Amino acid sequence: MKQANTFRETKQRNAIHTILDEAKRPLSPQEMLALADVHVPGIGIATIYRNIKIMVEQGVLSSVDIPGEPSRFILPQHRKTHLFLDKESGVAMMFDLDLPGIKRRLPRGMKAQDVTLFCTGTLQAPPKKKKAKG
């Protein structure tokens, strides 16, 4: 019998979702490939792109554009307003920060819909979290 078009659960698809959930930051397709490869050795770049496309259409993934860089992707629940990019490592992070009345402070004629900070510099490694009973 012919089935309706439905999505299947695969190791690869689960791995892609897992690494995005754990990263909590925007990942490039290449970063996703490297991280997913730990869970599913041999996973191919086409699988990454294929699932990015599908997940974005489903609304499970959201894209993040960065100046002069390929797009990154993040789970919507991890998305924040502003961006920080460590240009050495290519690691991108998002963060929130209130900029009160920022839209009203723009020059005449600039009616902004979105306003985000884009910062570049160096990311210091956060102190290791102590595990309970660790």
Place this chain on the structure above:
Amino acid sequence: MKQANTFRETKQRNAIHTILDEAKRPLSPQEMLALADVHVPGIGIATIYRNIKIMVEQGVLSSVDIPGEPSRFILPQHRKTHLFLDKESGVAMMFDLDLPGIKRRLPRGMKAQDVTLFCTGTLQAPPKKKKAKG
């Protein structure tokens, strides 16, 4: 006698500089082609890219990266800190705006070298300037 490697003055090169000087905003190579073509009909895209490269090396031009867009270029004397992009028209503008102590307000671990606002929305046409005796 063999000449030292020197730069020559051409219609094309002058036109490229002129349009950048008049625009006072970041232009994409395609925008530059269209605008320069008014001054020098038939100018080719290769000439645009060639001169962009040369002028950037000379420090006469400075590049401006925009998320999800090809690079724009601006004369250094027109460069400002922040960016506004009209996504409809593709027109980019720069502006200054003080964000006091912004670097100190970033989350722990983010040591920023550069902090710029990136705004998208709609650009309203500025009111026409009246010329003296106009």
Place this chain on the structure above:
DNA sequence: CAAAGCATGATATTTCTTTAACAAAATTAA
């Protein structure tokens, strides 16, 4: 104004990111 050599325009090529094609493998429903 003539020779030397840089610049131009048209086009081919490169580079990088993303998508397509397809046989084989994996998943699902019965």
Place this chain on the structure above:
DNA sequence: TTAATTTTGTTAAAGAAATATCATGCTTTG
């Protein structure tokens, strides 16, 4: 477990931006 259908990995190919090539045209210098 079987049969149907989706997914995967490999590899080719598409798209877009930027660069290289090269015959011809311009600038410059003497």
